[in-house]
Amino acid sequence: MTTPWLRVPTDLAAAMRPRLPVTVQAIAAAVAEANPAFAETTGAKVDRDLRTAVEVALDRFLDLAGTDEPALPPRIREVFVALGAAEARENRGPELLLGALRTAARLLLRSASQSLAGSRPVTVEEIIDLSDATSAFVDELASACTDGLARQLREQAGEGDRRRRRAADLLLRGGAPADVAREAVTAIGWPTLDRVVPVLLPTDQARDARFRFATDGVVAERAGDAVLLLRAGPRAERPVLAEALAGRDAVVGPGLPWTEVPEAVRLAERAAELVGTGPAAVFVEDHFAALALRGEPGALAALSTRRLAALADAKPGQREQLLTTLESWLRHWGSRSAVAAELYVHPQTVSYRLNRLRELLGPDLDDPTVRFELLLVLSQRPGASSARRSPDGSATRGGPAV
Structure with a gap:
């Protein structure tokens, strides 16, 4: 199968290279102007990286004219893989890069056509071949960029999972120094560390809980169940939890200071033993008195705080x-x-x-x-x-x- 750039006129490089510096600058400027998100990331490094990517892409396209070589050899492909990874590290999706590539494709076709027309007449068939070649080439660039973005996201997800497991373990184990615990929750995006609401769930609900409460909770899987730890806030309020946990056999422990998470989990476990679980979420605060009468000092303390x-x-x-x-x-x-x-x-x-x-x-x-x-x-x-x-x-x- 022949490549689209095999049909590109071989004299394109000679016609276009003298104008390459001006063309690089024009495309880089047009990309920045056409994509407002670039305006938010202006700076010397960003401008330099953008110009470098455009220059590498144009230079490679000219080298491909009249050949059947692969679009991107490894060293060039890695430039655009790295570009996609950098976008992921900036918490941006692929939309910005893909928009930039569409703009670059249009300008590349225009510049290539004008360069050829400046040296000789250009046929309709040659314009069509140039259009096919630029589209296919830019698709290869987009593939490399999205590959880099996906790799970086996978890496970040793995690191994020590790950090969330560490935060959950520290809170469940208890006794962590305040600075260590705050550093752990800051690393997963919690702005503060105050009160925490534990929720006991069946093990098969752990994955769904991670998805539903991704920014507000961490999940630890244990031998017989899973524990969701929610930071205090709107999503940890009783009406919200009652609706979100309906039909999930959940037991919602009391919201206590983060240093008392082990006690809050213990109270949730005792409540589960006392009343069982069902379609409606069980809230431990409804059973403080019964737990206190059964000798749970933590229940009596929580009830005292609540009532007084x-x-x-x-x-x-x-x-x-x-x-x-x-x-x-x-x-x-x-x-x-x-x-x-x-x-x-x-x-x-x-x-x-x-x-x-x-x-x-x-x-x-x-x-x-x-x-x-x-x-x-x-x-x-x-x-x-x-x-x-x-x-x-x-x-x-x-x-x-x-």
Whole structure:
């Protein structure tokens, strides 16, 4: 099978080479102007690389005229393979390069035709042969560029996978120094390292999770399951996860500081043992109380943080008064007189504190489940029992209501 450039007039090189420097500059300038993305990467090196690529391509095309040689010998092909790889390293796809090559092809045909016409008459058949040859030659350049881009992307994907595995292992193992952990997540594109939400999934869901949460999560495969670790953000919010994980037998652990990822994963494992899995995602936060009653200190701590968050900004002394009053009020089923007697304060003081608690906790105080969880948390906090004793140390009225 003959090559398209075998039919290119052999006197093309002699006619065009004297104009080659001007032609190189014109094509390089036209490529940059026709592709706005090049304007964003202007600079001495970019301009030099562009001119070099155009010069190498034109020089090779002239050498091919009237021959049946392969379009690109290895040393020249590697120039364009490297060009494609450089585009991938700049996080650009093939569109920019392919657009540049289309522009170059049109200008190459125009310049070749004008060069021949300047030395002798040119036939229609010769123009057609030039058009076929330039199109085929530029296709070879495009193939080399896309090959380089694909190679670089494969290499980056492999390195990216390694970095993601390292980040997942560090978080799951726990105990990593802060600077080491932050360096690991920065390498995979996480802007910060704050709270992390673990999700337990069947092993056959690992690949899909990597695809769905590529920028926000890392996946570690274990012996019997897979763990997706999501950085805190919109995609880790409960409504979003409930929809994304429907039908996937998922267990969503609590969002805890990154240093507590092992504990969050443990709570997810215990929740899976307690309630199993099903079509709807299981959220561990719905089972904190049950886990705490089964002796999981991490569940009690997470439940305390969740239920008492509204009081976190109160002054220590005021916070302690409010918590003591709330615990007593819950145990006494809302009897203000009983709370006043137990705490040795005036009933109006109790009313003031309860009004303040309602401002902070809102309608949660009327929710039976929340009230039970509050009582569980408050009854287990350090020093909780001291509120039930009189100043002389004797026990007061009103034992626990649970």
